[in-house]
Amino acid sequence: MSDWNDPELAAMRDRLIATLRGYGKVAVAFSGGIDSTVVAQAAHLAIGADAIAVTAVSDSLAEGEREEAESLARQIGIRHRVIHTSEFEDPNYLRNNPDRCYFCKSELYGRLALIRAELGVDAVASGANLDDAGDHRPGMKAASENGVVHPLLDSELTKDDVRKLAKAWGLPTWDKPATPCLSSRIAYGEEVTPERTRMIDQAERWLRARGLRIVRVRYHKGDMARVEVPLDELPAIASAEVRTEMVRAFKDLGFKFVTLDLEGFRSGSNNLVIPSENLMKGLVVPASAPAAGR
Template structure:
């Protein structure tokens, strides 16, 4: 089944003849870049958008992964932080982010002669609240993984099968996803969240989030790592580090990390309204 889906993605790329990949360095878009390069060679181009919402470490990993694959890789700057529709952090914030991305990519693709822009949206993404997908579709982007029904689990399996060493890389959405809807996003807030997550990664915790609400940092870890974290971490030093980044309060989410957790408030609001 998974090999059949891989062949379907390859067929899509062979039909495109050339493609520009919106490449974040995450496991999804990296798999797209890998397959595109295998099929199209130098007729595939990976573009990474650089902005304050992308961790510098993530950018460096994206460069390394692209070089490992062999695909041509370029960087562009996006300016979503200049758009108050984005920085005010409404529930459809991602719509304005992806609008900025694809409004930047499309002229580049036309200039370079790329008829198709593709992204790493997968079948599971279609089941979540993802307004950015709408923005990409409105601008003509294709999503090969979603088109053939590849799920996140299958993407990891396929990445491992293809020998990609980052097949088990944790999901890493943009830093703006760390803030509750309605709280203004600023560069300084993004930077302090980024520094806090880097600090925790250096302690050996990779699958995590630092949620930010006003002056409070809320650490989310997988439930089975919470006890180890409390017992083995120098908590006073951690608090001091977080406070040096600009937080006042540091908390630990006892429920643990769960992707898309901030979206649960949307379900509650809908239930109240109904």
Template sequence: MSELAAKRDELLGNLRGLEGCAVAFSAGVDSAVVAKAAQLALGQRAVAVTAVSPSLAEGELDEARRVAAEIGIRHLELATHEAARAEYVANGPDRCYHCKRELYTELGELCEKLDLGVVVNGVNADDAFDYRPGLQAATEHRVRSPLLECGIDKATVRQLAREWQLSVAEKLAAPCLASRLAYGEEVLPERLEMIDRAEQWLRAEGFPVVRVRYHRGDLARIEVPLDDLERLLEADRRQRVGERLREFGFRYITFDLEGFRSGSQNELLPVEQLRAFRS
């Protein structure tokens, strides 16, 4: 038996041991693989649930609906209310904890109502080494992480997605819009909309990997891979970018010369803070 087949069988066995489950489903490759495995292991006793809030980028809900239909799993949409939590809006370094606490509370209530057993998420083995305040919320709410429990890393997740012919097998990471805000800048719907509109426009301009980071004073810090930076900085394009982002509500537009880095807002956090939320 190949290593991939062994991991696949371990994952399916992990899920077959559950009475039922609700998969926290964003339609990213991690949660899609968990949803597919849950559908294979549990059939009708598994559902995929997508949280709907202002931090969900345009098009992501439609993507979740499409991928759930592709997998063949029942799909539910759950309006979450993290924006009603002052701790979340304040946008401290533990923002993700407060968001996930709200999500898992509401998912837990849904599980109880539908008699589904437990909530499962798409946290993989690589995530345990990253800055993930949401992992604490998962632990507190007894959320299961089948990929993590089976030692399945991101590369293996993508291999499983290819084996199961999931259309999101190569999908890039798409963290929530709130992750673009510098810590301490309040999470407000109008700011999330500014970020979303700017990123959608830049993708349409030919920059599929892009982050528009929001800093104090309505300042946009645009990150693209270094290979794309020269093209972004061409005089005509630079002018168009400035004009459009001002239309979206930004006052100052900057280009990060270090290029795209996942989680770059965490770079200013002290080491102790980073360690606090690593498992």
């Protein structure tokens, strides 16, 4: 039986498509992650050639992510464009305070706003979903300032809803683990540099090459790697053979210390050091602002 025979799922699909159709011509900020992929798929179904997916490339993008985004865009059939962003030229971004993501998204959404006429679109759409409303998301402020719309939020879809839609559409990333930018692995207050993001990327690739699917290598002061994996994977990675190989490999990459986090993988664990009052300050997720010129 087709997944679309589920009336609740079909209603979510139709609501998302109708939401996107209501924006006019749309450029999707397309990382290739599960959320933006579902938005791109729905946008293509809603408005066809009037939709375009735009992937931003910089030193914060893990190796292979650009190629995966290009492959997904081809599968969906949506027009696709790659742009290069310059957040690494912004000292506010490099300083890596808890609002780092604001400066990253300001660069991305500001650049998309500047080329909207060239892209021929009325609105820029993000992949923010309903679950993001309760997380530390400085980028939402940048989105609001640049008139970005949030179709998943406007359609009241959660992360679980997004995965169900992706699976029903046959998108290969329906169960892909979250892949936030490499800069998010660097502890707040430690400078973001291309060298550090490359160290992190190569270390995570080393772990995935050994069959680990969900991993985080977090960079801390003194070139220390804090490795997070799911709790049930800890015994294997802590075995003498793997541990010895990992320490040697990570030190070859530039890490001086290699640690295993005994609490296991936690999405956004770097946010634990942010005072709670700062988590909420200015981070209320707005309703999608109408894009200028619509």
